[in-house]
Amino acid sequence: MARLNAAVLPLCVALLAFSLAGQSAAGRYYSDQVQDKVRKEVEKAMAYNPSIGPALVRLVFHDCWVNGCDGSVLLDKTPTDGTNTEKKAVNNIGLAGFEVIDTIKQKVGAAASCADILAFAGRDAADILSRGNIFYSIPGGRKDGVVSSAAAADANLPESTFDFGQLQTNFAAPGRNFTVEELVVLSGAHSIGVAHLSSYKDRLGADATPIDSDYQSALAKATPPELLGKGQDPTVPNNPRDASAAFQKDAAYDPAAVGVSPTRGVLDNSYYHNNLINKVLFKSDWVLRTDGFAASKLQEYKDNAAEWNSDFAAAMVKLSSLPAQGKNLEIRKNCRFTNQQYYY
Ligand code: HEM
Incomplete structure (x- = not known):
């Protein structure tokens, strides 16, 4: 085997690391480690349980439609809402995929907000479910909210019994x-x-x-x-x-x-x-x-x-770009709970 030139060796190592770290099974390369980790977990979860894919796509809608993309749909408990969070909303029946978000959060830690993880995971699920026909880039930088109310979710999410005018009004609402x-x-x-x-x-x-x-x-x-x-x-x-x-x-x-x-x-x-x-x-x-x-x-x-x-x-x-509303935005440690018991 030919001896590798000392100047070429680091390049080879870098290229190998690039291809191992950046190339997902479906062929997408992300230039940052967070998105790469999200991608891999979403691929694994969907291979194990195909119903996770649609659930992740729906989560993006249900998160971003209520107070913007702030991970509020992931909360089990908040200082102001107790356990009566968005998950308890009638219109959130069937919502799933929370465990995948938890697993990703454990892997990325403070490097990404729960809102970012959710947006990236939904994006990757859409890519995989469409067999690569639907793919989009979105930046990170979303922050997590500290409020999550079932009543607000039911007031904001459209219902399956809506008529056209109600849907149109719901979609055109200020802020959306x-x-x-x-x-x-x-x-x-x-x-x-x-x-x-x-x-x-x-x-x-x-x-x-x-x-x-x-x-x-x-x-x-x-x-x-x-x-x-x-x-x-x-x-x-x-x-x-x-x-x-x-x-x-x-x-x-x-x-x-x-x-x-x-x-x-x-x-x-x-x-x-x-x-x-x-x-x-x-x-x-x-x-x-x-x-x-x-x-x-x-x-x-x-x-x-x-x-x-x-x-x-x-x-x-x-x-996925609807801005988070409210104050006390943070990067949650655990996607199910706010970082503090109370906020001023
Ligand atoms: C236009 C107004 C919409 C209404 C009224 C609506 C309503 C619903 C309802 C009632 C369900 C079934 C929930 C259940 O019984 O378990 C559902 C499922 C679903 N919705 Fe919508 N939806 C709307 C828009 C959207 C949007 C904008 C998206 C995503 C971009 C979306 C994605 C999904 C997906 C993927 C499912 C299946 C979820 C799963 O299998 O886990 N929906 N929707």
């Missing part, structure tokens, strides 16, 4: 300023993940907002509404593409006929295909058809997958 186009773009996140029966029970009755009758029967068969009266709240996939073959048969849902890729679990524009044939889960999805401009965007994103990928990435950057 999200457009109808961004509402339509971000709703495409419902191509992944699951929902509880209580979140779509209004879609199963005779007076439901328009819904394909086969799809409605399949939903009622898979999760009979009476279960709610018996204390059960089962889930179905948000996207019929991700449901079992039996469900798809009941729902007369054939991905090829609908024009979507049959691969389950992918974050893509299938939501728009489904919406335009009334096979979407929530009223808040369907009502996008009731506004002329929103409906035209549904059609546009159905027809142009690449455009949706890039517009979704841009909207996620905007979402």
